[in-house]
Amino acid sequence: MSESVLEQFSRIAAKPYDYAREWKKRTGGRVFGYFCTYFPEELLHAAGLLPMRILGYKENVSLADSHAQPFICSLVRTSLDAALKDKFDFLDGVVFPHSCDSIQNLADIWRHNFPRQFSEVVVLPVWVDIPEAEDYLTEEISRFRQKFEKHLGASISDADIAKSVGIYNENRRALTELYSLRRENPGSITGKAVLDVVRASMSMRKEEHTALLGKLLGELRVAPKTNGATVRVVLYGNACDHPDLMNLFDEMDAVIVDDDLCTGSRYFLHTEAVNGDPIRKIAQRYMKRVPCPSKHTTSFDRRRYLVDMVKESKADGVVMLILKFCDPHAFDYPDLAKRLTESNIPHLLLETEMQPSSLEQIRTRLQAFVEMLKEKKNV
Amino acid sequence: MSEPLFGGCDIGSTTGKAVLVRDNSVIASVIVPCLPRPEKTAELVINEAISQAGLSSVKDVTYLVGTGYGRVRIPFANEDISEITCHARGASWLRSSVRTAIDIGGQDCKVMGISDTGRVREFVMNDKCAAGTGRFFEAMCRVLHVSLEDISSLSLESKAPATITSQCSVFAESEVITLLNEGVDVADIAAGINFAIAARLVSLARKVGLVQDVTVTGGCAKNVGLIKCLEEKLKAAITLVPGDPQIVGALGAAILAREAFARA
Numbered sequence: 001m002s003e004s005v006l007e008q009f010s011r012i013a014a015k016p017y018d019y020a021r022e023w024k025k026r027t028g029g030r031v032f033g034y035f036c037t038y039f040p041e042e043l044l045h046a047a048g049l050l051p052m053r054i055l056g057y058k059e060n061v062s063l064a065d066s067h068a069q070p071f072i073c074s075l076v077r078t079s080l081d082a083a084l085k086d087k088f089d090f091l092d093g094v095v096f097p098h099s100c101d102s103i104q105n106l107a108d109i110w111r112h113n114f115p116r117q118f119s120e121v122v123v124l125p126v127w128v129d130i131p132e133a134e135d136y137l138t139e140e141i142s143r144f145r146q147k148f149e150k151h152l153g154a155s156i157s158d159a160d161i162a163k164s165v166g167i168y169n170e171n172r173r174a175l176t177e178l179y180s181l182r183r184e185n186p187g188s189i190t191g192k193a194v195l196d197v198v199r200a201s202m203s204m205r206k207e208e209h210t211a212l213l214g215k216l217l218g219e220l221r222v223a224p225k226t227n228g229a230t231v232r233v234v235l236y237g238n239a240c241d242h243p244d245l246m247n248l249f250d251e252m253d254a255v256i257v258d259d260d261l262c263t264g265s266r267y268f269l270h271t272e273a274v275n276g277d278p279i280r281k282i283a284q285r286y287m288k289r290v291p292c293p294s295k296h297t298t299s300f301d302r303r304r305y306l307v308d309m310v311k312e313s314k315a316d317g318v319v320m321l322i323l324k325f326c327d328p329h330a331f332d333y334p335d336l337a338k339r340l341t342e343s344n345i346p347h348l349l350l351e352t353e354m355q356p357s358s359l360e361q362i363r364t365r366l367q368a369f370v371e372m373l374k375e376k377k378n379v
Numbered sequence: 380m381s382e383p384l385f386g387g388c389d390i391g392s393t394t395g396k397a398v399l400v401r402d403n404s405v406i407a408s409v410i411v412p413c414l415p416r417p418e419k420t421a422e423l424v425i426n427e428a429i430s431q432a433g434l435s436s437v438k439d440v441t442y443l444v445g446t447g448y449g450r451v452r453i454p455f456a457n458e459d460i461s462e463i464t465c466h467a468r469g470a471s472w473l474r475s476s477v478r479t480a481i482d483i484g485g486q487d488c489k490v491m492g493i494s495d496t497g498r499v500r501e502f503v504m505n506d507k508c509a510a511g512t513g514r515f516f517e518a519m520c521r522v523l524h525v526s527l528e529d530i531s532s533l534s535l536e537s538k539a540p541a542t543i544t545s546q547c548s549v550f551a552e553s554e555v556i557t558l559l560n561e562g563v564d565v566a567d568i569a570a571g572i573n574f575a576i577a578a579r580l581v582s583l584a585r586k587v588g589l590v591q592d593v594t595v596t597g598g599c600a601k602n603v604g605l606i607k608c609l610e611e612k613l614k615a616a617i618t619l620v621p622g623d624p625q626i627v628g629a630l631g632a633a634i635l636a637r638e639a640f641a642r643a
Contacts, residue, residue: 346501360448361487365504368463372499 005216006193013196014243016203020052021090023205030092035079035106036099037202037267038124038292040141040282043148044095045206046156046164053202054094055241055263056354057082067109073325074354075239076102080109093118093151095144100294100328118151120144128287129297137283145279161278164206171206174213175268181217183257183313187226191235191256192246198264199241231373234310235259236336237321238329242352244359245321252370257313260306261321266290294328302332303339310345316373317346319366324351346373383441383640386428387632388421388456389465390449393485393513394598395420396629397428399440400637407432408626417449425455442640444632448486460635462628463489463502466596469631471497473620478590481580481609482628483599485513488580490587503586505579513598515548519572522555523565527602533569534604541571551575570604577608584613592618600624 003011012019020031032044033054041051056078061070064081082088094114096107098121107121122144125133149155178197182189197216201209231254240246240263249256259265272285290305291297310318318340322329333349340347348369350362382402389396391413399407407428414420425437437443437455445456446465453459462482470480471493480491492501505512520527534540541563545551551572558568576599593615595606600619610617620627 341501351506361504364448364461364463368461368499368502371461371464372502375498 005212005219006189006196008212009200009216010193010196010243012203013199013241016052016055016199017087017090019200019203020050023050024090031090032093032095032118033088033091034095034097035076035103036097036292037262038099038286039095039097039122040144040286042161042164042168042278042282043141043145043156045167046160047148047152047154049092050205054079054088055199055202055239057087058354058356059085059087060355067113068105071325072102073323075323075326076106078354080106083110084113091117093120095119096121098123099292100326102325120147124286126294127296128291129299134280134283134287137286138277138280141279141282158278161282162274165272165278165281166274167206167210169271169274171201171210171213172268172271174210174217175201177217178213178220179258179265181220181223185220185223185225186232186255186257188220188223190246191233191249192243194256195240195246195259195261195264196243198267202263202267230377231255231317231370232257232313232315233373234306234313234315234318235261235264235321236306236318237352238262238323238326239354240264240321240352241354242321245350245352245362248359248363248366252367254366254370254373257315258309260290260302260309262292266292292328293332303336306336307339307343307345310340310343315345316377317348317369319369320347320349321352322349324353346376383637384432384434384439385633385636385640386425386437386440386443387465387469387629387634387636388425388443388445388453389447389462389626389629389632390417390421390424390445390453391447391462391485391628392487393517394625395424395449396447396626397424398626398629398633399428399432400630400633405622405630405633408623408629410623410625417452418454421445421449421453421455442636444636444639446628446632457636458639460632463491463504464499465628465631465635467491467493467499467502467631468497468634469627469629470594470596470620472630472634473622473627474592474594474618476592477594477618477620479584479587479593480627481584481593481595483512483576483580483595483597483605484628485598488512488583488597488599490580490584492587492590501587503583505583515551515576516572516599516602518548518552519555522552522559523568525565525569530569530572531602531604533566534573534602535570535607537564537566537570539564539567540574541567543568543571543575545575570608573602573605573608574612576605577612580609581612589613589615591615594618594620596620596624596627598625 031050044051056075061081063084064077098104233254270289272281385400387398395411397409409427411424442457445453445459446462450459466482470477478493482489487505489504494500
């Protein structure tokens with residue numbers, strides 16, 4: 001039997017690095033890893049590369065702790081560990097945006113250990129909604145472009161970059177539609193499957209992903225309405241790449257209706273029209289997208305954003321999936337939790353790690369939370 | 380035909396508990412140490428409860444809810460409910476004025492905010508490590524060569540509780556060994572252990588907020604020294620539920636079994 005569209009997405013999401021190896025073999029192209037979605041991956045795409053998000057490695061850490069303290073997030077820790085174990089031998093280059101201190105310092109450790117590999121840091125502005133930030137980022141991306149072109153020994157035209165921005169926008173719009181179809185009919189696709197689709201988008205050439213996603217959207221547009229599940233949940237947090245954890249929601253009859261996750265909607269929400277200087281367009285998008293908690297803005301209030309998301313998606317509660325030792329998310333947590341409580345929205349914090357860990361305590365918490373939501377709904 | 384019989388079976392990390400309820404009263408309650416397999420613990424504890432109630436078979440139980448770590452592996456359970464929901468229900472059934480329950484089990488601890496209808500309003504659970512739980516006490520007892528009961532009574536005798544700084548049970552064990560080698564009195568170390576655990580629970584409890592009545596459930600609630608330390612650290616009175624605090628989860632499961640049966 002041939003693989004269904006969802007099975008393909010899930011396979012790639014579960015083993016993105018295998019996909020990269022296979023893509024390389026198939027096309028003879030080059031693969032670059034990037035460490036945070038604030039990296040202007042459109043530039044890599046324009047040069048014909050496969051930009052792929054490095055999102056940790058699902059194996060216990062044995063080498064990384066000789067190079068960095070263990071109290072950094074497991075995304076950085078397991079990625080470094082995997083690199084030291086030669087698991088990323090397929091990467092032709094690695095690029096780091098300065099999103100948080102851990103990624104910044106990972107860049108330095110990486111350079112010391114893999115001196116022959118192309119690697120570069122793009123220093124992003126922290127305060128993103130001031131005009132100076134846009135000018136600065138436009139210059140910084142241009143600086144990276146020059147260095148990257150020198151490495152390639154070829155120049156990338158503005159037209160090619162604009163074309164890639166267009167291809168990325170098309171993918172962003174398709175993912176946005178996936179989310180709106182899910183909001184309308186959350187029983188039609190599992191929460192795990194939706195995150196798999198987004199995870200696959202971070203790993204595949206965008207044209208290929210959009211084509212596959214188009215088939216899925218076609219199926220979802222005509223999917224029969226289901227209203228089996230009793231509890232509706234919004235997810236918030238950073239990197240959620242835990243198929244087993246996501247399966248628990250299904251097991252407990254809770255549907256995911258929307259998310260504000262780094263590996264979810266934050267990856268694709270907001271597009272900038274392709275006109276004018278494409279580098280500036282990339283910079284503008286990065287200024288206007290739903291910000292990561294590591295960014296500072298004066299106009300965006302995540303507390304209100306989350307409360308609105310819950311109301312608009314008619315959710316019963318919020319599950320916060322936070323990677324342990326992610327400082328930006330951890331510092332925001334008490335404030336977000338307080339506002340949700342004040343808004344009478346039940347919430348649950350689940351700390352996660354990239355490497356394999358026991359699911360039992362998470363099961364107990366999630367089950368109790370779902371029982372609580374069901375009880376609240378019945379009353 | 381006699382009145383329906385409801386059961387709760389709580390297979391925890393350290394002990395298995397079973398409670399049988401009929402006509403709004405507990406007719407059997409049993410605690411056994413865990414066997415390596417949760418299924419076996421469940422069978423052992425329910426059979427003892429069945430014989431305590433003077434019955435012949437688990438088939439006499441009309442409806443049974445499983446809870447605890449082994450809850451999905453109880454072969455005779457009609458459904459499973461998390462121990463958080465069960466402890467809250469059990470505590471509130473035993474004392475309807477309870478609004479906050481702190482459950483200190485063998486492997487983890489939870490703080491539950493309870494509504495006036497006996498439902499979980501909010502809860503928090505400890506981190507992955509076993510510091511601040513029954514396992515922690517067991518490890519300390521091994522080092523001190525005392526029983527769990529001794530920790531409680533020794534702690535009450537202490538005039539100058541020792542300071543144990545580590546949050547981790549493995550490191551705390553090394554700290555206790557250091558204290559012993561320094562010649563610190565065992566009673567002071569016992570009190571230090573109780574204070575260290577109380578301090579951890581306070582930060583957990585503050586996340587939920589303390590509303591009176593506050594109660595403590597789970598096996599560790601039998602440690603009177605710990606309860607005293609907790610009251611001091613929480614700056615709040617603790618009202619224990621009547622009877623054995625260790626069976627509150629299983630009791631809650633039995634009460635929820637009765638409610639589920641009534642709904643069906």
